[in-house]
Amino acid sequence: xxxxxxxxxxxxxxxxxxxxxxxxxxxxxxxxxxxxxxxxxxxxxxxxxxxxxxxxxxxxxxxxxxxxxxxxxxxxxxxxxxxxxxxxxxxxxxxxxxxxxxxxxxxxxxxxxxxxxxxxxxxxxxxxxxxxxxxxxxxxxxxxxxxxxxxxxxxxxxxxxxxxxxxxxxxxxxxxxxxxxxxxxxxxxxxxxxxxxxxxxxxxxxxxxxxxxxxxxxxxxxxxxxxxxxxxxxxxxxxxxxxxxxxxxxxxxxxxxxxxxxxxxxxxxxxxxxxxxxxxxxxxxxxxxxxxxxxxxxxxxxxxxxxxxxxxxxxxxxxxxxxxxxxxxxxxx
Amino acid sequence: xxxxxxxxxxxxxxxxxxxxxxxxxxxxxxxxxxxxxxxxxxxxxxxxxxxxxxxxxxxxxxxxxxxxxxxxxxxxxxxxxxxxxxxxxxxxxxxxxxxxxxxxxxxxxxxxxxxxxxxxxxxxxxxxxxxxxxxxxxxxxxxxxxxxxxxxxxxxxxxxxxxxxxxxxxxxxxxxxxxxxxxxxxxxxxxxxxxxxxxxxxxxxxxxxxxxxxxxxxxxxxxxxxxxxxxxxxxxxxxxxxxxxxxxx
Numbered sequence: 001x002x003x004x005x006x007x008x009x010x011x012x013x014x015x016x017x018x019x020x021x022x023x024x025x026x027x028x029x030x031x032x033x034x035x036x037x038x039x040x041x042x043x044x045x046x047x048x049x050x051x052x053x054x055x056x057x058x059x060x061x062x063x064x065x066x067x068x069x070x071x072x073x074x075x076x077x078x079x080x081x082x083x084x085x086x087x088x089x090x091x092x093x094x095x096x097x098x099x100x101x102x103x104x105x106x107x108x109x110x111x112x113x114x115x116x117x118x119x120x121x122x123x124x125x126x127x128x129x130x131x132x133x134x135x136x137x138x139x140x141x142x143x144x145x146x147x148x149x150x151x152x153x154x155x156x157x158x159x160x161x162x163x164x165x166x167x168x169x170x171x172x173x174x175x176x177x178x179x180x181x182x183x184x185x186x187x188x189x190x191x192x193x194x195x196x197x198x199x200x201x202x203x204x205x206x207x208x209x210x211x212x213x214x215x216x217x218x219x220x221x222x223x224x225x226x227x228x229x230x231x232x233x234x235x236x237x238x239x240x241x242x243x244x245x246x247x248x249x250x251x252x253x254x255x256x257x258x259x260x261x262x263x264x265x266x267x268x269x270x271x272x273x274x275x276x277x278x279x280x281x282x283x284x285x286x287x288x289x290x291x292x293x294x295x296x297x298x299x300x301x302x303x304x305x306x307x308x309x310x311x312x313x314x315x316x317x318x319x320x321x322x323x324x325x326x327x328x329x330x331x332x333x
Numbered sequence: 334x335x336x337x338x339x340x341x342x343x344x345x346x347x348x349x350x351x352x353x354x355x356x357x358x359x360x361x362x363x364x365x366x367x368x369x370x371x372x373x374x375x376x377x378x379x380x381x382x383x384x385x386x387x388x389x390x391x392x393x394x395x396x397x398x399x400x401x402x403x404x405x406x407x408x409x410x411x412x413x414x415x416x417x418x419x420x421x422x423x424x425x426x427x428x429x430x431x432x433x434x435x436x437x438x439x440x441x442x443x444x445x446x447x448x449x450x451x452x453x454x455x456x457x458x459x460x461x462x463x464x465x466x467x468x469x470x471x472x473x474x475x476x477x478x479x480x481x482x483x484x485x486x487x488x489x490x491x492x493x494x495x496x497x498x499x500x501x502x503x504x505x506x507x508x509x510x511x512x513x514x515x516x517x518x519x520x521x522x523x524x525x526x527x528x529x530x531x532x533x534x535x536x537x538x539x540x541x542x543x544x545x546x547x548x549x550x551x552x553x554x555x556x557x558x559x560x561x562x563x564x565x566x567x568x569x570x571x572x573x574x575x576x577x578x579x580x581x582x
Contacts, residue, residue: 292384293422295406297432297492298439304407307435311426311475318426 002043006054007066011038014060023059026231026263027202031145031171034116038064044071048097050125053151059204061147061175065121069093077102084324095123103131105324108148110138110168119147126158128182135325137165137332146172156182156211163317164191165329166201175204178216186215192316192333193221195228195260202231209236213244221316222253223309224260235267236277243274253283254312334360334531335414335500340392342380350376350387352556358500361528365542365567366535368553369575374535375419377553378502382416383409396500411443413499417489417506419535424476429488430458432476433495440496461494465521482509490521501525502533507541519544539571552578 001009016032017024024032045066057063069092077083079099086107087094098104108122126132132152152160160178178187187207195201207216222230236247253262266279286308294304313333320326335358342351350373358364368374380387381394383406394401401409424432438448449457462469465487477485486506493501503522507515522545526532534545542550542564550566551558552575560566560578 288385290422290424292406293418293424294432296382296410296416296418297436298407298410298443298496299435300407300439301405303435303439307427307432308424311424315426 003045003047003052003054004040004043004067007063008040010054010057011060011063011067014058017060023204027173028171028200038068040067042070045069045093046072046074046095048074048095050123052123059149059175061119061173062121062149064119064147065092065149068119077104092119093121096125098124098126098130098132100127101129105133108134108136116144118143121149124152126152126154126160128155129157132160133323133325135163135329137329138168141169143170146170148174151177153179153181154185157184159186161188163325163329165332166191166193166195169197169199171200173202173204177206179208179210180214181210183211183213185211189218190316191220192313193230194223194313195230196225199228205234207236209242209245209247210239212242214242216247218249219316220251221312222262223312224253224262225256227259229261231263233265233267235269237269238272238275240271242272245272245275247277249279251281254286255283334358334397336395337381338393338395340380340394341390342376342387343390345386345388350556351380354558356551356558358531358533360531362549363526363532363534363545363547365547365550366533366553367537367550367567367570372553373556374553375504378416378504378535382406382414407439411440415493415496415498415501417493417501417503419504419508421477421485421489423478425478427476429474429476430472433458433492436492437495457495461491464524465491466517467491483511483514486510486518487514490518494521494525500531500533504535505537507536507538515540516544539567542567554578
């Protein structure tokens with residue numbers, strides 16, 4: 001069976017998720033009903049010998065791009081190479097093999113077009129001591145329903161940093177599987193959602209720390225107006241016999257409307273004792289005491305609010321090296 | 334200069350805290366307000382500056398002929414009222430220098446002046462940070478971010494110096510200060526004091542008043558001023574506590 005056929009077969013096996021499905025519990029599953037009509041396209045999907053995990057995949061968003069694509073965009077980044085990649089158009093399935101000590105910065109684009117469904121999948125395979133930086137900063141209208149699935153495998157000493165500034169309008173679900181396969185690999189995830197109108201932004205992140213001495217960090221900030229909804233499920237899985245694994249997760253939300261909401265689900269699956277894992281979640285309005293403090297120094301209320309919002313936003317990306325991705329994100333802040 | 338008249342204030346749930354405060358502060362005067370915990374000292378300063386946790390139920394606060402209670406919080410500040418906080422707020426991500434500039438420009442705009450020139454502003458900062466023996470690095474950090482208790486208090490005095498208010502109200506500025514820091518902060522207050530300005534100090538201890546000599550000392554108890562006197566009153570309180578006041582009443 002071809003990759004495309006396997007993916008379609010698994011998609012049919014899973015069926016369209018219902019709201020009682022744990023992984024889709026916050027998603028407006030009524031928007032998924034048209035997925036019943038999907039049929040596979042031609043079979044030109046490649047995997048360069050890597051395992052795409054189709055038979056065990058439980059996320060339909062990871063499967064749809066594999067049977068809805070014409071072909072795979074395949075790119076190998078050679079050893080020691082430094083690359084800044086920005087695709088001209090978003091491609092449904094892309095696969096990157098990043099060889100030892102290479103460094104890559106890649107911008108995830110929003111699909112543009114009239115289709116009611118846009119689905120994209122990217123697979124990254126990182127060899128030893130590589131650096132991958134993924135970033136996205138879409139604005140404007142997304143398609144009616146959009147899926148993005150990103151899967152990263154990291155060997156020893158490899159690092160992946162994912163930076164997101166989300167301002168686009170629509171209903172979308174970004175899912176990430178980051179597998180830290182070997183020691184001294186790390187994942188850093190920073191996301192700022194600045195949303196309005198009826199936007200439904202859903203994030204589903206799985207970090208698998210499958211080796212000793214790995215590190216992961218998640219920092220998510222939400223500023224929500226109107227009838228927006230952000231759902232964030234951040235799961236950390238620490239495998240047995242993985243001492244000195246370190247992980248932290250923090251989600252802070254400010255809601256500016258009674259009709260906006262956040263749904264946060266931290267998941268920690270830890271199968272070793274000698275690890276350090278934390279998670280935290282706050283939700284509220286702008287701090288009244290801080291607003292008072294600024295005003296008590298002569299600054300008017302509106303300016304005080306703007307200052308605090310700006311400070312809240314900027315803190316999402318604090319402490320990071322000023323890479324190409326960070327500069328692009330900060331430009332759009 | 335500042336006239337607090339029959340001021341009553343309550344918490345949002347209606348619990349009364351201030352129950353009729355009367356205080357007259359003339360130019361050139363330093364007033365100290367003392368009193369046991371929970372007597373309403375901090376509330377008094379927050380209430381006159383407009384803290385949203387308190388509602389004024391009666392009274393007036395007149396600064397140079399205008400009732401501050403009719404003004405927004407920032408307008409009260411720009412008119413010349415400064416409140417140095419007991420627990421200065423940390424604002425990560427907001428640069429201290431930019432914050433000071435914005436605060437000063439807000440006041441200048443209120444007074445019909447344009448933004449301060451870069452050179453003039455930096456000179457002002459340099460002068461006052463040196464006077465307060467502040468590490469210049471604190472200026473580049475977020476407002477009060479990671480500051481020790483003493484540095485936060487110095488930063489409050491720096492803000493006071495930059496904004497040059499008519500009436501400065503300092504809420505337990507001496508708490509958390511070691512002896513050297515207390516001396517430096519007190520010097521900062523004295524340096525800013527001129528015959529046209531006034532200071533209200535809220536404190537628990539005589540030690541600040543050894544450096545900043547008050548013209549009047551008032552004792553606040555259960556939301557009211559129960560005794561006023563000269564600087565000697567603070568010495569008596571230091572020796573005898575507050576119980577004798579209760580007996581005297």
